[in-house]
Amino acid sequence: MKHRILAPAMAVVMLAAGGVVQASPVVKIGFAGPLTGPIAHVGKDEQYGAQLALEDANARGVSIGGQKLKFELVAEDDQADPRTATTVAQRLADAGVGGVVGHVTSGASIPASRIYEQAGIPAVTPSSTSPKLTQQKFRTVFRVIANDNQQGAAMAKFALEGLKAQRIAVIDDRTAYGQGLADALVDSLRKAGVKVVGREFTNDKATDFAAILTKLKAVQPDAIFYGGMDAQGAPLLKQMKQLGINARFLGGDGACTAEMIKIAAAAMSSDVYCTQAGIPMDRMPGGKDFNERFKKRFGVAVQLYAPYSYDAATALIEAMKAANSTDPAKYLSQMQKIAFKGVTGKIAFDASGDSREGGVTLYQFANGRWEARP
Amino acid sequence: METLLQQTVNGLVVGSVYALVALGYTMVYGILGLINFAHGDILMVGALVALEAIRLLQIYAPDLGLIPTLLAGLSVSVVVCMLLGFTIERTAYRRLRNAPRLAPLITAIGVSFLLQTIAMIIWGRNYHTFPQLVSTAPMEPLAGVFITPVQVTILVVSAVLMVALMLLVHKTRLGRAMRATAENHKVASLMGVDTNKIIAATFIIGSALAAVAGVMFSSNYGIAHYAMGFMPGLKAFTAAVLGGIGNLGGAVLGGLVLGLVESIGAGYIEDMSFGFLNSSYQDIFAFLILGIVLIFRPTGLLGERVADRA
Numbered sequence: 001m002k003h004r005i006l007a008p009a010m011a012v013v014m015l016a017a018g019g020v021v022q023a024s025p026v027v028k029i030g031f032a033g034p035l036t037g038p039i040a041h042v043g044k045d046e047q048y049g050a051q052l053a054l055e056d057a058n059a060r061g062v063s064i065g066g067q068k069l070k071f072e073l074v075a076e077d078d079q080a081d082p083r084t085a086t087t088v089a090q091r092l093a094d095a096g097v098g099g100v101v102g103h104v105t106s107g108a109s110i111p112a113s114r115i116y117e118q119a120g121i122p123a124v125t126p127s128s129t130s131p132k133l134t135q136q137k138f139r140t141v142f143r144v145i146a147n148d149n150q151q152g153a154a155m156a157k158f159a160l161e162g163l164k165a166q167r168i169a170v171i172d173d174r175t176a177y178g179q180g181l182a183d184a185l186v187d188s189l190r191k192a193g194v195k196v197v198g199r200e201f202t203n204d205k206a207t208d209f210a211a212i213l214t215k216l217k218a219v220q221p222d223a224i225f226y227g228g229m230d231a232q233g234a235p236l237l238k239q240m241k242q243l244g245i246n247a248r249f250l251g252g253d254g255a256c257t258a259e260m261i262k263i264a265a266a267a268m269s270s271d272v273y274c275t276q277a278g279i280p281m282d283r284m285p286g287g288k289d290f291n292e293r294f295k296k297r298f299g300v301a302v303q304l305y306a307p308y309s310y311d312a313a314t315a316l317i318e319a320m321k322a323a324n325s326t327d328p329a330k331y332l333s334q335m336q337k338i339a340f341k342g343v344t345g346k347i348a349f350d351a352s353g354d355s356r357e358g359g360v361t362l363y364q365f366a367n368g369r370w371e372a373r374p
Numbered sequence: 375m376e377t378l379l380q381q382t383v384n385g386l387v388v389g390s391v392y393a394l395v396a397l398g399y400t401m402v403y404g405i406l407g408l409i410n411f412a413h414g415d416i417l418m419v420g421a422l423v424a425l426e427a428i429r430l431l432q433i434y435a436p437d438l439g440l441i442p443t444l445l446a447g448l449s450v451s452v453v454v455c456m457l458l459g460f461t462i463e464r465t466a467y468r469r470l471r472n473a474p475r476l477a478p479l480i481t482a483i484g485v486s487f488l489l490q491t492i493a494m495i496i497w498g499r500n501y502h503t504f505p506q507l508v509s510t511a512p513m514e515p516l517a518g519v520f521i522t523p524v525q526v527t528i529l530v531v532s533a534v535l536m537v538a539l540m541l542l543v544h545k546t547r548l549g550r551a552m553r554a555t556a557e558n559h560k561v562a563s564l565m566g567v568d569t570n571k572i573i574a575a576t577f578i579i580g581s582a583l584a585a586v587a588g589v590m591f592s593s594n595y596g597i598a599h600y601a602m603g604f605m606p607g608l609k610a611f612t613a614a615v616l617g618g619i620g621n622l623g624g625a626v627l628g629g630l631v632l633g634l635v636e637s638i639g640a641g642y643i644e645d646m647s648f649g650f651l652n653s654s655y656q657d658i659f660a661f662l663i664l665g666i667v668l669i670f671r672p673t674g675l676l677g678e679r680v681a682d683r684a
Contacts (some may be wrong), residue, residue, distance in 0.1 A: 205604070208595070211639075212641075214381050214384060218376075231599070235595045243520050262503055263596060266511075
């Protein structure tokens with residue numbers, strides 16, 4: 001056993017691996033995400049998910065190039081901060097990791113992806129949903145979760161088929177996120193032969209939407225989609241009610257939050273819907289089993305994206321197996337070709353590294369909370 | 375037609391909040407020639423202090439009715455903001471009174487950052503839900519126009535405060551001293567006016583108005599946030615310039631005009647430009663008007679009536 005403690009998190013890994021018989025060569029897999037700060041629980045959750053995947057692989061026994069390998073997780077804290085993310089990415093590259101699971105947030109994943117691209121190391125993010133990440137056309141960027149544009153498309157489908165809405169109006173906040181989401185929705189509607197009845201714009205600092213809502217009211221929409229965050233979405237929903245607009249409110253994951261419910265308060269009703277990238281655990285093919293094993297192993301419940309993190313780590317291992325090599329330069333080309341059944345569903349990447357399936361879940365406000373709709 | 379009426383009401387509600395804040399800018403400018411960029415942040419402090427006071431009242435005096443709770447919260451926030459306005463003037467601006475004009479201007483920006491940062495430390499970066507003590511549910515629509523009790527309150531309270539301020543400036547001893555100080559510091563002090571006191575009073579009154587505006591703003595939109603003062607502050611400053619900075623009536627007129635232009639601009643910009651521009655350009659509408667007014671009337675809409683300065 002080599003005595004190299006890289007981070008407190010490593011200690012956990014070392015302990016876990018303590019009982020394993022030596023001699024098998026070690027392949028290091030990096031993990032990067034916020035392990036401190038306000039969303040540390042999300043980062044930790046994903047770290048555990050990746051770790052469980054590696055431990056499972058070790059228990060199963062993976063042989064590459066005729067040798068039985070041992071996978072080891074090297075966890076780094078990027079504090080969900082773009083600058084720290086690049087430092088951490090460089091550190092992982094220098095440590096010679098065979099692949100990376102991460103980062104957690106889009107704000108960290110995007111700057112870090114450049115470093116991995118230069119080093120030629122594949123990085124699979126379990127939870128960064130910004131379309132920008134894969135639009136960079138990097139060879140080494142992959143994600144196992146739906147991106148924001150896939151959310152827009154899913155919402156368009158639901159609005160037409162589920163709600164039978166024909167008069168749909170769209171508002172966005174002109175941010176990369178909000179506009180991307182709204183454009184994807186408008187695009188999908190157009191492909192289905194439906195033209196939006198109104199397209200209005202605001203910004204991510206606005207509080208007053210009365211003017212644009214009054215304008216939309218005149219075209220009598222039966223649903224209004226807002227591409228943006230909860231801090232604007234909630235007042236917007238309130239002002240819809242104040243102006244006597246009875247259209248349904250549709251939002252993306254930025255509005256799919258507890259904060260939205262808190263701020264919009266009395267304006268929330270069963271006419272409020274939102275989408276979230278990813279699918280709830282009880283709908284994942286391997287969700288129930290994963291949840292139990294996760295709890296048994298780490299003593300905590302799955303927070304959010306741990307199953308995605310598990311699949312991200314597994315994707316790296318699958319590609320290594322397919323290429324019969326742990327050298328990123330050799331197995332990178334296999335990342336596009338792999339296809340397997342993961343915990344969250346079928347995992348396969350398209351040409352830009354996005355998830356082919358990209359599960360999106362629709363939520364409806366009911367009983368004081370967001371409830372996943374079938 | 376209904377749409378136009380509704381847009382007018384929307385514009386008046388937003389405009390009267392702008393006007394109330396613009397009064398604070400214009401009063402200080404009238405007397406000191408200083409653009410007090412921290413004024414918008416006093417609005418923010420007003421809203422957050424009221425929020426905190428109302429929260430405490432709801433815990434310790436849950437039987438107090440909705441309106442008394444709101445009034446108590448408002449009073450606390452007005453007093454806190456008055457103290458804050460006084461302190462800012464005393465510590466940050468008074469020492470720079472005879473410094474080159476840029477120095478107090480930069481200081482004002484510094485004070486603005488300081489207030490925002492302190493508020494961020496105390497209240498965090500999250501949006502807070504502002505308790506809805508006056509109903510925000512729309513009343514029976516009149517001629518197809520929807521308006522909520524909060525919005526009616528905003529219109530009434532703003533109008534009352536504006537009239538009260540006019541009376542204060544034009545009919546009272548303090549007002550006369552304020553006008554004298556605005557006209558000429560040195561001469562006023564030679565005539566026995568304690569100009570330091572008058573300037574402090576100006577800041578205190580302006581801050582009280584900002585506190586009221588902050589509480590009304592948050593009551594209407596149901597949110598409060600450490601950076602919420604920035605946009606209304608900027609718009610109110612624009613309104614003050616539009617009306618003629620230093621002129622009280624101008625601030626009111628500027629605020630209302632800006633509110634209306636924004637609202638009607640956002641509503642009709644697309645039709646007026648034949649689909650070339652859309653509502654993401656709603657702000658250029660307000661600034662276009664500002665530009666045109668300033669080209670033809672460099673002192674703003676009502677800028678020439680210097681004797682009216684507070």
